[in-house]
Amino acid sequence: MQLRPIKIKRHFTKTAPGSVLFSAGETVILCTASIEEKVPAWLAAEGKGWVTAEYNMLPGSTNPRKQRERMKIDGRTNEIQRLIGRSLRAVVDLQALGPRQIVIDCEVLQADGGTRTASITGGFIALVDALRSIRKQLPDPNHYPIRDSIAAVSVGIVEGRVCLDLDYAHDVNADVDMNVVMTGAGKFVEIQGTGEESTFSESQLTAMLAAAKKGIQTLTLAQKNALGKAWEF
Numbered sequence: 001m002q003l004r005p006i007k008i009k010r011h012f013t014k015t016a017p018g019s020v021l022f023s024a025g026e027t028v029i030l031c032t033a034s035i036e037e038k039v040p041a042w043l044a045a046e047g048k049g050w051v052t053a054e055y056n057m058l059p060g061s062t063n064p065r066k067q068r069e070r071m072k073i074d075g076r077t078n079e080i081q082r083l084i085g086r087s088l089r090a091v092v093d094l095q096a097l098g099p100r101q102i103v104i105d106c107e108v109l110q111a112d113g114g115t116r117t118a119s120i121t122g123g124f125i126a127l128v129d130a131l132r133s134i135r136k137q138l139p140d141p142n143h144y145p146i147r148d149s150i151a152a153v154s155v156g157i158v159e160g161r162v163c164l165d166l167d168y169a170h171d172v173n174a175d176v177d178m179n180v181v182m183t184g185a186g187k188f189v190e191i192q193g194t195g196e197e198s199t200f201s202e203s204q205l206t207a208m209l210a211a212a213k214k215g216i217q218t219l220t221l222a223q224k225n226a227l228g229k230a231w232e233f
Helices: 075-089 115-133 168-172 202-230
Strands: 006-010 018-024 027-036 050-057 101-110 150-158 161-164 176-183 188-195
Touching: 006 115, 006 202, 018 115, 027 115, 050 075, 050 115, 075 101, 075 115, 075 150, 075 176, 075 188, 101 115, 115 150, 115 176, 115 202, 150 168, 150 202, 161 202, 176 202, 188 202
Parallel strands: 050 101
Antiparallel strands: 006 018, 018 027, 027 101, 150 161, 150 176, 176 188
C-alpha cells in the first residue's frame, strides 16, 4: 500500500524548455516538453493552443530487447500516448495558452511497470517548466494556463489484496489491474480498470480507488516539492 521510491530531476536536458527524469522504483522515464509556435491545421481557426504527447519505449528498456518502432507505432503505444495527452489537457486552459502547441515526449529508459502513469506524473512537471519559459508571450501573462496539477498511479488486486503502484512482477500476477488519473484537487480524469481473467466487487473497486487517491496525494506533494516556486497555479 505504499508507492515505490520516487526520484525527480528537473532540467535534465538543456535543449527542451521542460525536461524531467522521473523514476518510480526501477521504472525510469525521461519527459521533455517542447513548444511549437503553431497548432494542428484543424485547430488553426480556433485561436487556442493544444497539448499532445508521444510515448516511446527504448529498445534496451526491457529484457528481452524491445523492437524499435520505425514506420508505424503499435496499438499499445498509440493508446498510451493518447492517454497522456488527454490527461495533461484536462488541467490546461487551452484558450489562455494561445495559438501554440506543447508536445510532451515520454521516453521509457527502463521499464518495471507503471510506465504510462509515471509518464503522466513526470510529464506534468515538464509541462509546467515549459509554460514558465513563455509566460511573457502568453495572451495574458497574468492568466496562467495551468488550472490544477495532474498525476497518475496504478493499483490492483494481487493474491486477493489491494496493491498500490504495481511493478512488473505484481502487474503480471494481478487479478485486477487499474490505472487512475486524478487532479491535485481530487477530481478523476480517467480510470482504466480490467479484470485479468477475473472479476472484482464494488467493495474492491472502492478500496482500489481509495488507495489510488492516497497514492496520488503523495505524488502531488512530490511534484510540488520538485517544482518549488514554480508551483504557483
